[in-house]
Amino acid sequence: MSTNIIDRxxxxxxALLLTVAFAAPALAGPFEDAVAKFANxxxxxxxxxxxxxxASGNPLAxxxxxxxxxxxxxxxxxxxxxxVKQADGKIIDAATGAAVDKLPDGxxxxxxxxRLRRAVEAALGSLTLLSPDPARRIAAAQSVxxxxxxxxxxxxxxxxAKETNRSAKAAFTEARAAILLFxxxxxxxxxxxxxAVVKAKGDQEAMALLTxxxxxxxxxxxxxxxxxxxxxxxxxxxxxxxQNAWYGISLGSVLLLAAIGLAITFGVMGxxxxxxxxxxxxxxxxxxxxxxxIRTRYPGLFDVxxxxxxxxAFVVAGAIxxxxxxxxxxxxxxxxxxxxxxxxxxxxxxxxAVRTAFGPTNREVGNPSWMSGAFELGQITIxxxxxxxxxxxxxxxxxxxxxxxYTALGLEMRAVTQNRRMAxxxxxxxxxxxxxxxxxxxxxxxIAGVALSQIDNVxxxxxxxxxxxxxxxxxxxGVGNLWGTLVGAFTLGIANKFLEPVAGAxxxxxxxxxxxxxxxxxxxxxxxxxxxxxxxA
Amino acid sequence: xxxxxxxxIATMTRRRWLAATAGLVLGLAAFGDARAQDTIKVxxxxxxxxTMAISETTLKDTILFLIEEQNKKGGVMGKxxxxxxxxxxxxxPLFAEKARELITKDKVSVVFGCWTxxxxxxVLPVFKELNSIxxxxxxxxxxxxxxxxxxxxxxxxxxxxxxxxxLMKDEKVQRWVLAGTDxxxxxxxxxxxxxxxxxxxxxxxxxxxxxTPFGHSDWQTIVADIKKFGSAGKKTxxxxxxxxxxxxxxxxxxxxxxxxxxxxxVVAFSVGEExxxxxxxxxxxxxxxxxxxxxxxxxxxxxxxxxxxxxxxKNPKRVTNDxxxxxxIGFDMWVKAVEKVKSTDPDKVIDALPGxxxxxxxGGTSKMLPNHHITKPVFxxxxxxxxxxxxxxxxxxxxxxxxxxxxxxxxxxxxxDWVEKKCGNYNTKTNKCGGQGS
Numbered sequence: 007m008s009t010n011i012i013d014r015x016x017x018x019x020x021a022l023l024l025t026v027a028f029a030a031p032a033l034a035g036p037f038e039d040a041v042a043k044f045a046n047x048x049x050x051x052x053x054x055x056x057x058x059x060x061a062s063g064n065p066l067a068x069x070x071x072x073x074x075x076x077x078x079x080x081x082x083x084x085x086x087x088x089x090v091k092q093a094d095g096k097i098i099d100a101a102t103g104a105a106v107d108k109l110p111d112g113x114x115x116x117x118x119x120x121r122l123r124r125a126v127e128a129a130l131g132s133l134t135l136l137s138p139d140p141a142r143r144i145a146a147a148q149s150v151x152x153x154x155x156x157x158x159x160x161x162x163x164x165x166x167a168k169e170t171n172r173s174a175k176a177a178f179t180e181a182r183a184a185i186l187l188f189x190x191x192x193x194x195x196x197x198x199x200x201x202a203v204v205k206a207k208g209d210q211e212a213m214a215l216l217t218x219x220x221x222x223x224x225x226x227x228x229x230x231x232x233x234x235x236x237x238x239x240x241x242x243x244x245x246x247x248x249q250n251a252w253y254g255i256s257l258g259s260v261l262l263l264a265a266i267g268l269a270i271t272f273g274v275m276g277x278x279x280x281x282x283x284x285x286x287x288x289x290x291x292x293x294x295x296x297x298x299x300i301r302t303r304y305p306g307l308f309d310v311x312x313x314x315x316x317x318x319a320f321v322v323a324g325a326i327x328x329x330x331x332x333x334x335x336x337x338x339x340x341x342x343x344x345x346x347x348x349x350x351x352x353x354x355x356x357x358x359a360v361r362t363a364f365g366p367t368n369r370e371v372g373n374p375s376w377m378s379g380a381f382e383l384g385q386i387t388i389x390x391x392x393x394x395x396x397x398x399x400x401x402x403x404x405x406x407x408x409x410x411x412y413t414a415l416g417l418e419m420r421a422v423t424q425n426r427r428m429a430x431x432x433x434x435x436x437x438x439x440x441x442x443x444x445x446x447x448x449x450x451x452x453i454a455g456v457a458l459s460q461i462d463n464v465x466x467x468x469x470x471x472x473x474x475x476x477x478x479x480x481x482x483x484g485v486g487n488l489w490g491t492l493v494g495a496f497t498l499g500i501a502n503k504f505l506e507p508v509a510g511a512x513x514x515x516x517x518x519x520x521x522x523x524x525x526x527x528x529x530x531x532x533x534x535x536x537x538x539x540x541x542x543a
Numbered sequence: 544x545x546x547x548x549x550x551x552i553a554t555m556t557r558r559r560w561l562a563a564t565a566g567l568v569l570g571l572a573a574f575g576d577a578r579a580q581d582t583i584k585v586x587x588x589x590x591x592x593x594t595m596a597i598s599e600t601t602l603k604d605t606i607l608f609l610i611e612e613q614n615k616k617g618g619v620m621g622k623x624x625x626x627x628x629x630x631x632x633x634x635x636p637l638f639a640e641k642a643r644e645l646i647t648k649d650k651v652s653v654v655f656g657c658w659t660x661x662x663x664x665x666v667l668p669v670f671k672e673l674n675s676i677x678x679x680x681x682x683x684x685x686x687x688x689x690x691x692x693x694x695x696x697x698x699x700x701x702x703x704x705x706x707x708x709x710l711m712k713d714e715k716v717q718r719w720v721l722a723g724t725d726x727x728x729x730x731x732x733x734x735x736x737x738x739x740x741x742x743x744x745x746x747x748x749x750x751x752x753x754x755t756p757f758g759h760s761d762w763q764t765i766v767a768d769i770k771k772f773g774s775a776g777k778k779t780x781x782x783x784x785x786x787x788x789x790x791x792x793x794x795x796x797x798x799x800x801x802x803x804x805x806x807x808x809v810v811a812f813s814v815g816e817e818x819x820x821x822x823x824x825x826x827x828x829x830x831x832x833x834x835x836x837x838x839x840x841x842x843x844x845x846x847x848x849x850x851x852x853x854x855x856x857k858n859p860k861r862v863t864n865d866x867x868x869x870x871x872i873g874f875d876m877w878v879k880a881v882e883k884v885k886s887t888d889p890d891k892v893i894d895a896l897p898g899x900x901x902x903x904x905x906g907g908t909s910k911m912l913p914n915h916h917i918t919k920p921v922f923x924x925x926x927x928x929x930x931x932x933x934x935x936x937x938x939x940x941x942x943x944x945x946x947x948x949x950x951x952x953x954x955x956x957x958x959x960d961w962v963e964k965k966c967g968n969y970n971t972k973t974n975k976c977g978g979q980g981s
Contacts, residue, residue, distance in 0.1 A: 123805045
């Protein structure tokens with residue numbers, strides 16, 4: 007209660023101060039007129055208002071323009087009054103800064119289009135160049151670099167002079183160089199320095215800036231620019247190789263994740279399981295259900311929703327897998343054609359069941375904050391979701407390998423697949439092991455679904471798009487060998503990503519298929535063929 | 544032993560089930576026959592399973608909803624309408640089979656259906672042979688005008704060309720990425736757009752064309768390429784004819800790689816409210832879509848429709864989209880044509896349809912043209928954080944749909960005219976019927 011009063015008092019005092027301090031410009035009119043233009047609901051009027059407000063030097067300019075960017079600026083079309091909804095929920099009159107109790111009826115958000123958003127970004131850039139927060143200063147310098155607006159030069163130089171933060175200083179130096187490069191009355195020496203700075207930045211933005219300079223330049227500058235462009239280009243070409251490799255690894259990890267489950271059910275057990283993709287889909291839908299519950303009941307837990315979904319997806323998909331094995335597949339061992347048809351039919355049934363239960367449209371599975379966005383490594387962009395999926399895939403692979411090697415169940419599984427009758431006579435309940443193995447493969451497919459829900463659609467068709475790739479990976483890598491699946495997935499991923507820029511996505515995919523067919527002709531048992539008696543069994 | 548026993552029980556129960564189901568089906572069929580005399584049958588040919596179910600199920604619901612509304616008003620010519628729904632299961636040959644079944648077995652008076660161009664092409668011969676009527680509600684590549692088909696979706700000049708014009712004038716775009724899924728609609732649309740851009744003085748090196756397979760999910764390379772293409776110092780935009788499911792991973796990758804609409808805007812022709820319902824749209828703020836209808840358009844007709852639709856589906860969040868509006872217009876036109884000629888005879892209705900007007904949901908009146916396309920307004924919308932679109936531009940009036948593109952050499956002299964010339968591909972140069980196509 008008391009803080010409330012203090013807050014109100016503070017707001018009132020602030021408002022009073024602002025009105026007193028800026029009564030003169032407000033009365034003089036241009037600022038007020040400019041602000042009123044926001045209420046016209048016309049994009050060119052709004053653009054004019056942004057420019058005028060940003061140039062006014064009024065301390066309200068920053069709150070108004072950042073409110074506009076964040077969709078907190080509202081206008082009353084009747085009275086032409088404009089209000090700022092502050093982040094803490096308070097409302098002020100944009101023209102005067104006075105606190106307002108309640109918004110009048112019929113106010114509407116001031117609308118933006120892309121042209122305006124660019125203008126707003128540029129305006130905010132020059133307004134926040136002197137912000138106390140270094141991150142905002144860097145962002146501001148970067149937006150000045152893009153807009154290279156000559157009006158910002160004095161402020162950039164002022165900021166540069168007193169800057170202590172290293173990365174902010176670099177950003178300001180680059181912003182200054184960009185302005186100088188485009189300013190007409192700058193000495194050639196200064197321009198050459200500016201080109202060197204931009205060249206040192208060396209990324210695609212620098213490239214864009216240099217190429218947009220245009221051909222009508224003095225010869226000295228022209229050659230310097232051309233030199234800088236070709237040096238950046240060769241640099242970027244090298245980075246694009248690194249980038250392709252990373253994309254390949256990332257695609258490989260997705261392929262591997264989708265295929266590990268199949269490497270168990272098809273590779274180890276020899277069941278041609280066309281419903282494998284649907285296990286992936288069920289895992290993705292489990293994630294959706296988990297997120298839905300969290301969203302409605304425990305919104306605070308959203309960031310850990312995936313961690314909750316992983317074991318659940320394993321259990322759900324695994325249980326369905328055991329049920330499928332007990333209900334259908336165990337009657338069909340040794341009859342590959344019937345298994346293929348039965349599991350294919352089953353995949354259609356599962357798809358339609360999900361379609362009936364959840365509807366045919368895509369379901370929204372959100373990315374937790376730690377899986378959104380990207381970071382720059384040299385000149386390549388690495389997105390967090392891809393990075394985490396790679397880590398997750400390797401972890402799943404490692405755990406599975408350890409499980410097969412060191413646990414009793416793993417031992418039994420290997421025994422049963424290598425020699426069923428011998429294993430049975432040693433007292434292993436082979437049919438129980440079969441069910442558990444199939445359940446394990448399905449459960450891992452379910453976990454894959456959790457990860458894939460982060461990069462793909464969650465729809466009943468999700469599984470179909472992975473089934474062919476999964477079979478390709480397992481067959482290419484060598485049936486019955488997990489390491490083969492690993493190497494196969496990454497080989498296919500990297501080959502695909504190096505082919506794609508040259509041949510295009512469609513031809514690239516065809517080329518990969520053809521290569522695999524040729525490879526299988528040469529080595530029918532894949533990269534890592536199993537040897538010994540197990541092969542004949 | 545035990546297994547065998549359970550097996551026998553299972554077989555027995557299965558037989559009993561079979562008998563019961565058969566009885567039920569027979570009963571229903573008899574019931575249907577008894578009522579068939581005083582109803583007009585309307586066929587609904589949309590996939591309810593398979594890959595296209597994601598888009599087409601909503602259209603089936605739309606027609607059922609429209610029929611229910613019409614029946615509340617007393618039906619057509621005093622007769623109730625009755626929907627016959629079949630499921631072609633996203634399987635193109637099955638579309639033709641089901642169309643034949645609707646027309647010959649169920650004796651429907653009209654069919655509303657199809658989404659993909661390949662499904663439309665697959666049913667065309669059936670509709671011609673059996674002389675029935677198809678209303679096709681989706682934006683498509685044009686280059687077609689058939690006597691038995693009425694195209695209520697947009698032709699390229701009602702969607703793609705105005706969108707490119709907007710980007711050229713308002714966003715000052717000079718460099719173009721034409722990205723699409725590899726099938727007939729994107730290929731033809733991009734061919735038209737490429738010809739149009741070149742006619743506006745865009746150079747070959749400023750156009751990048753990229754095709755991806757259906758359901759493409761790994762967009763890293765392509766998004767990086769777009770980024771690189773966009774860093775040539777000229778304002779760049781992406782014109783996307785990427786279809787269906789591939790859009791979600793594409794937009795996710797754009798968002799993650801930090802391509803904002805202010806840097807490189809993407810204008811899409813296949814992304815509507817329904818598609819956005821599956822993604823977090825905050826990173827997509829400002830990317831564009833071109834349609835003839837948006838749910839967010841403020842108009843009394845539209846608000847009434849949305850309210851009734853949400854009540855019908857019992858889902859207050861259910862969205863509406865452009866192909867739904869096309870069905871609304873097409874359905875209304877068909878009802879008016881039938882009432883005008885007081886018959887459901889296909890020949891009479893086909894002749895009556897051109898010239899029929901129907902209110903669209905955005906405050907205008909669309910008209911059926913002699914080439915069996917309709918007039919529509921064109922809107923450009925920007926994606927908002929709530930998954931809806933904010934209209935930033937619209938054509939001053941309605942645009943008449945061209946069956947044959949004026950941008951392509953092979954079709955620029957052709958027109959479709961089923962009123963005077965009785966021809967879908969009349970060549971205005973040679974004054975003869977029959978040009979490219981059939």
